[in-house]
Amino acid sequence: MNKTQVKIYFSLFGDDFPIDDVTEKLEVTPTDTYKKGDLIQNRSTFIRKETSWDLGTGYQFSLDVNDQLKQIIGMLQNKSSVINEIKEAYSLECKFFIVIKIENGNTPALYLDKDIIKFASSIDAEIDVDLYANPYNDFGE
Template sequence: MDKDFVTITFNRDTAFIRFSIVADEWPIDKFTEEIGIKPTEVYKKGDPYIRGKRKSTRVETVWSIETGIVYRRYDDDEDKNIFESLIAPFKSKIALINKYRKKYELTCIFFVHYVFYDASTPGTRLDPSVISFANNIEAIIDVYIDNKLTLEDEGWF
């Protein structure tokens, strides 16, 4: 079977998880030093950025870490393993996160984005360990699901 066809057919569904800590203004550099985890992205309120051709400034201060795009294989513990790869370093840092969260009125958010193809949206689950961690830091969990076109609609057949 053609390798490109297999890749496009069977390795297209993806997951992406970002964990962000957000507030108007808070000491993200000090937090990074104390927590000992390198973030994927940080920015401060007022920082300039460009989206498309439009220049703008950040409206909040954000510290975040993400999994990057993960291709789904539909193993039994897959959702748990994807989350665990992200939150494992934080499990021993709950007290520190909560100290900052309370002092600076931070919001902790998980942004979970699934992309499925051919309108086949399988079930996903949150393991109790993930729910427990999110609860311990009073995190919001936002889940987004996109369904993409079928292979026929994309011109493969």
């Protein structure tokens, strides 16, 4: 039986910047990076339009997105001033991506507690939610 999965990642992105410098300043190893001009995997003719430093959870079985958000924010919580310095130095933006794969109609709790909102606000981050609802049969109706 397939279960609902949630993936969260935080992204610092912009035109072009030294990824290794961001890693060094944050003292956190990213889970993914790419440079402007890189080929997009599985799309041989498409290239990246920006450079990105990402920190994510990967897909996890979950019915509460806060569980995954807290994993990522826990690694960045005390680094808001460093994130803001990096953003200013390289003219970057930042965003939290919440990606949900819904299976069998099992939707996770999707709310943001005040600590998450406060941290996102402190670094001027946007929050992007992507929902993928896979088809299922509801035999209850």
